[in-house]
Amino acid sequence: MIAETARAKLNLALHVRARRADGYHDLETLFAFVDHGDTVNVAISETPEFSVSGPFAGALADEGDNLVTRAERAFCETFGISAGHRLHLEKHLPVASGIGGGSADAAATLRALARLHEFDLKDPRLFAIADSLGADVPACLFSVTAIGKGRGERLQPIAGAPGTPVLLVNPGVAVSTAAIFARWSGDDGGALPSGPLLDVAATSRNDLYPPARDIAPEIGGVIDWLESQPGAGLVRMSGSGATCFALFESAAACAAACKAAPPHWWGVATALV
Ligand code: C5P
Numbered sequence: 001m002i003a004e005t006a007r008a009k010l011n012l013a014l015h016v017r018a019r020r021a022d023g024y025h026d027l028e029t030l031f032a033f034v035d036h037g038d039t040v041n042v043a044i045s046e047t048p049e050f051s052v053s054g055p056f057a058g059a060l061a062d063e064g065d066n067l068v069t070r071a072e073r074a075f076c077e078t079f080g081i082s083a084g085h086r087l088h089l090e091k092h093l094p095v096a097s098g099i100g101g102g103s104a105d106a107a108a109t110l111r112a113l114a115r116l117h118e119f120d121l122k123d124p125r126l127f128a129i130a131d132s133l134g135a136d137v138p139a140c141l142f143s144v145t146a147i148g149k150g151r152g153e154r155l156q157p158i159a160g161a162p163g164t165p166v167l168l169v170n171p172g173v174a175v176s177t178a179a180i181f182a183r184w185s186g187d188d189g190g191a192l193p194s195g196p197l198l199d200v201a202a203t204s205r206n207d208l209y210p211p212a213r214d215i216a217p218e219i220g221g222v223i224d225w226l227e228s229q230p231g232a233g234l235v236r237m238s239g240s241g242a243t244c245f246a247l248f249e250s251a252a253a254c255a256a257a258c259k260a261a262p263p264h265w266w267g268v269a270t271a272l273v
Contacts, residue, residue, distance in 0.1 A: 002042050002115050002116050003040070003041050003112070004115075005037050005038075005039055005108065006093075006101070007036070007104055007143050007273065008034050008100065008101065008104065009032075009099055009100030009104060009136060009139060009140055009143075009238075009239070010032045010033070010034060010166070010238045010245055010272075011029050011031065011098075011206060011238050012197070012200075012204075012234070012236070013201055013206065013236075014028075014029045014205075015027065015189030015192055015204060016184050016188075016208065017189060024151040025184065027149065027150070027151065027152055028148075029149075030147055030204070031147075031152075032145045032161075032197070032272050033145070033272070034273060035271050037093060037108075038054070038089060038091050038092050039089070040087070040089055040108040040109050041089075041090075041112070042086070042112040043085065043086045044083045044116065046084060047086070049086050049087070050068060050087045050089075052088070053088070053091070054089075054090040056091040057089075059094075060091060066102070066105075068087055068089050068105050068109045071113075071129070075126075075129060078128075079119060079125070081113075085113070087109065089105060094170050094266055096174035096175060096176070097174065097243045098177075098239030098240050099168065099243045100136045100139075100239065103134050103137045103139075103140045106130070106134065107130060107143070110126055110129060110130060110141060135151040135152045136152055136239075138152070138153040138155060142157070144157050145157065145159070145160030145161075145272075146158060147192065158197060160197060161197050161272055162271070162272055162273055164198075164272040165248040165250060165254035166247050166269075166270055166272055167232075167246045167248060167254050167268070167270075168238075168243055168244075168266075169226060169243065169244055169266070170242055170244075171219065171221065171242055171264075172218075172265065175212060175240055175241050175242050176240075177239070180208050180212050180240035181211075181240065183211035184208065184211055189205070189207040198247075201247075208237070208240045208241065216241065216242050218242065219237060219241050219242050219244065222244045222265070223235055223237065225262075226244055227246075229246060229248075229253070229260070230256070231250055231253025231254070231257070232247070232248055232257065233246070233248065235247075247272075251271070255269045
C-alpha cells in the first residue's frame with residue numbers, strides 16, 4: 001500500500017486578471033502548502049473500491065464520483081493500467097473551503113499511483129491529467145511554494161518560508177468557487193509584485209475576498225477575529241474562501257489563538273512547508 005499526504009493549499013495572494021472565454025479566470029497567485037492535510041492510500045486490488053474516513057468524511061460519503069476516483073480513472077486510461085485499485089481517503093480538511101482539499105486529494109492520488117506503478121512524478125502525462133482535473137490540481141501535484149499564472153497551472157516555484165506558523169480557520173460555511181468568481185468586479189487586479197515570498201504576500205491581496213464576504217458575511221468576522229489575535233501578522237482569506245489564515249511570529253502565539261477560537265469554527269495551528 002502507498003500513502004500520500006494531500007497537503008492543504010493556501011493562496012497567500014490571489015490577483016484576478018481577466019475573465020476568459022472558457023469560463024475560467026486568468027490569475028496571478030502565490031501558492032503555499034502547510035503541514036496538514038488529507039491522506040490518500042492506494043493499493044492494487046482484485047476488488048476495486050473507494051472508502052473514506054475522518055472528520056469530514058460525511059461531506060463526501062454520498063457522492064458517487066469524486067476527485068480521487070476521477071484521478072484514478074484518468075491515470076489508468078492514460079497509462080494503460082488494467083489492474084484495479086483499493087482507494088482510501090482520510091478526510092481531515094473541510095470541503096469547498098478554499099484550501100484545495102479536493103484538488104490535493106486528486107494530486108495525491110496521482111502521486112500514489114505513479115509510485116505504485118513506477119512512473120516518474122515529472123512525467124508530463126501526469127501533469128496533463130492534473131490539469132484536466134481542475135485549476136489547482138497541477139499546483140497540488142508538486143505541493144511546493146510557487147507563483148501560479150494562467151488559471152493557476154503555469155507554475156514558477158519560488159523560495160518558501162518553511163516553518164512559519166500559520167493558523168487556518170473556517171467558519172463552517174461551504175462556498176461555491178464558481179459563484180464567487182462570477183461576482184468578481186471585473187477590474188484587473190494587476191500583476192503580483194516581485195520579491196521574497198513574505199514581501200510579495202504583504203504587498204498583495206486576495207481579489208476574491210470582497211465577493212466572498214458579500215456571499216458569506218461570516219468570512220468578514222473571521223478576518224476581524226484573526227487580526228485581533230496577539231502575534232498575528234499577515235491575515236487573509238485563501239482561494240474563494242471560506243477558510244482564512246494568519247501567519248504568526250511564534251508557534252506558541254499561533255497555538256494560543258487556535259485554542260481561543262470559537263468552538264463552532266474549524267481551526268488548525270500548523271506551519272508552512
Ligand atoms: O477547476 P476547478 O474545478 O477547481 O474550478 C471550479 C470553478 O472555479 C470553475 O468552474 C470556475 O468557475 C472557477 N474558476 C475560475 N478561474 C480559475 C479557477 C477556478 O473561474 N482560475
